[in-house]
Amino acid sequence: MQGGRPGAGRRFLKGVGEYFQPQEAIPGSLYRTIMLTGGLGAVVLWCILTYGGFVSPLFLPSPTDILRTGVELYRDGSLIAHTRASTFVIFSGWALAAVLAVPLGILMGSFKVVEALIEPVVDFVRYLPVSALIPLLILYIGIGTAEKIAVIFIGTFFQLILLVADVSAHVSKDLLDAAYTLGASRSHVITRILIPATLPGVMDNLRITMGWAWTYLVVAELVAADRGLGYLILDSMRGLFTDRIFVGLMVIGLLGLATDQFFKWLHRVLLPWSPKV
Amino acid sequence: MAAPKLVLRDITMVYPARRGQAITAIDRLSLQVGEREIVSIVGPSGCGKSTLLRLVAGLIRPTSGEILLDGRRVEGPGADRGMVFQSYTLFPWLTVQGNVEFGLRLRGVGPEERRAIARRYIELVGLVGFENAYPKELSGGMMQRVAIARVLANDPEVLLMDEPFGALDAQTRALMQELLLQVWEKTHKTILFVTHDIDEAIFLGDRVYVMTARPGRIKEEIPVPLPRPRALEVTTAEPFMAIKRRVLSLIREEIGSAR
Numbered sequence: 001m002q003g004g005r006p007g008a009g010r011r012f013l014k015g016v017g018e019y020f021q022p023q024e025a026i027p028g029s030l031y032r033t034i035m036l037t038g039g040l041g042a043v044v045l046w047c048i049l050t051y052g053g054f055v056s057p058l059f060l061p062s063p064t065d066i067l068r069t070g071v072e073l074y075r076d077g078s079l080i081a082h083t084r085a086s087t088f089v090i091f092s093g094w095a096l097a098a099v100l101a102v103p104l105g106i107l108m109g110s111f112k113v114v115e116a117l118i119e120p121v122v123d124f125v126r127y128l129p130v131s132a133l134i135p136l137l138i139l140y141i142g143i144g145t146a147e148k149i150a151v152i153f154i155g156t157f158f159q160l161i162l163l164v165a166d167v168s169a170h171v172s173k174d175l176l177d178a179a180y181t182l183g184a185s186r187s188h189v190i191t192r193i194l195i196p197a198t199l200p201g202v203m204d205n206l207r208i209t210m211g212w213a214w215t216y217l218v219v220a221e222l223v224a225a226d227r228g229l230g231y232l233i234l235d236s237m238r239g240l241f242t243d244r245i246f247v248g249l250m251v252i253g254l255l256g257l258a259t260d261q262f263f264k265w266l267h268r269v270l271l272p273w274s275p276k277v
Numbered sequence: 278m279a280a281p282k283l284v285l286r287d288i289t290m291v292y293p294a295r296r297g298q299a300i301t302a303i304d305r306l307s308l309q310v311g312e313r314e315i316v317s318i319v320g321p322s323g324c325g326k327s328t329l330l331r332l333v334a335g336l337i338r339p340t341s342g343e344i345l346l347d348g349r350r351v352e353g354p355g356a357d358r359g360m361v362f363q364s365y366t367l368f369p370w371l372t373v374q375g376n377v378e379f380g381l382r383l384r385g386v387g388p389e390e391r392r393a394i395a396r397r398y399i400e401l402v403g404l405v406g407f408e409n410a411y412p413k414e415l416s417g418g419m420m421q422r423v424a425i426a427r428v429l430a431n432d433p434e435v436l437l438m439d440e441p442f443g444a445l446d447a448q449t450r451a452l453m454q455e456l457l458l459q460v461w462e463k464t465h466k467t468i469l470f471v472t473h474d475i476d477e478a479i480f481l482g483d484r485v486y487v488m489t490a491r492p493g494r495i496k497e498e499i500p501v502p503l504p505r506p507r508a509l510e511v512t513t514a515e516p517f518m519a520i521k522r523r524v525l526s527l528i529r530e531e532i533g534s535a536r
Binding site: 180182196197272274 | 356369384
């Protein structure tokens with residue numbers, strides 16, 4: 001481009017450049033448009049690849065194929081049965097982890113004695129791949145539903161305990177001291193300050209570990225399963241029923257999304273005072 | 278001076294070091310605060326001002342020396358020594374009303390009485406209409422006003438203030454200083470006020486203690502014979518300026534010696 005008046009190209013580049021300022025906000029309408037473009041773009045690309053015949057249905061079935069298979073599986077009742085089985089395993093394993101990890105995490109974050117006692121064990125187990133523990137789980141508790149719940153439990157418990165410990169360790173010391181100078185005893189400080197102060201962080205981490213629980217589903221249903229979405233996916237692989245695999249993935253993704261939204265809603269309703277709301 | 282309400286006698290505070298040598302934060306410090314007096318403590322940063330307040334609050338124990346409130350030895354934290362912190366320490370899950378009632382609830386004061394007392398102090402700090410607001414909805418200045426009301430509702434013997442306006446912008450800080458004096462005119466609480474702001478220390482205090490750089494000792498005690506009630510205009514008049522010049526030169530010596 002010649003000197004003097006900047007050319008149209010340079011003006012365009014300059015305009016676009018403004019939107020690539022690190023950490024700067026962009027207009028909300030632009031954000032939504034780009035978001036929609038991203039989502040629609042993925043769908044459009046998918047349609048072009050499948051309906052255009054560029055990719056074999058063996059690798060990537062078309063949206064209509066997946067929808068048709070989904071309806072089929074729903075009609076014969078198997079999709080509901082799979083979903084129900086997986087949801088039960090996930091929620092049981094996660095709930096069991098939550099019930100134990102939240103109080104333990106709060107104790108670990110608040111009391112150095114507890115931290116010294118359990119942190120080495122937690123840090124050790126945390127790095128073990130859950131799938132590597134499956135043989136032991138089978139040995140200890142068999143191949144039934146309990147084993148699947150145990151996989152989810154192990155996958156979330158050791159992570160959650162550290163996340164919660166971190167939350168409670170970061171409760172402002174001044175908040176506790178303020179309570180002391182208002183006449184609170186140590187047990188008051190624990191029950192009336194420490195625990196409520198951890199709630200927003202605990203809620204957040206419960207939501208996050210619920211997401212991780214879904215990612216352990218296939219591992220959980222690896223062994224001797226006869227139902228479940230993870231099983232559906234593994235079983236479909238044998239007959240190369242790619243469309244069924246995608247149905248399984250879609251349902252897992254949608255359930256995960258729904259659970260996430262549910263937790264965010266719960267956070268707003270239960271903790272209206274939370275700075276994160 | 279009135280009979281000493283609060284006495285600190287030969288206080289030494291040594292923090293054991295993890296490695297190397299221990300740190301002496303406060304070294305044989307003595308001071309007293311009279312009933313209904315406002316005493317300010319200024320000093321260079323790191324001189325142990327905050328440590329001093331935490332000692333009086335009973336949140337930490339001195340290595341040696343003793344702290345007496347009304348002749349009784351301080352052994353731990355208690356509602357008779359309410360503290361306002363520099364950081365925002367309102368309980369986020371409680372409303373303004375809930376925060377102000379916190380100490381009363383701990384003591385088992387009934388709901389009717391609690392509400393009446395909270396109302397009185399919320400009025401005193403000018404926050405009527407915000408009773409049901411959560412802390413996240415308040416500005417920094419408003420949060421500190423609630424923190425003051427929360428401590429006063431407990432009717433403490435001494436009010437300990439650790440740079441309570443330090444995080445506020447200059448204008449809000451000036452207004453808060455005036456508000457604190459108005460509150461004092463109505464409650465006549467004994468106040469021990471720690472700050473690094475020399476103007477603030479003089480404007481509020483009946484006396485100003487200047488501390489030395491670490492280890493913290495009392496370098497000098499300076500009376501502030503300015504008449505009360507005081508308004509901010511007093512800070513521009515010559516008597517105030519004279520005191521300020523004096524404090525400033527003392528602080529300058531300390532900052533110089535610390536380097």
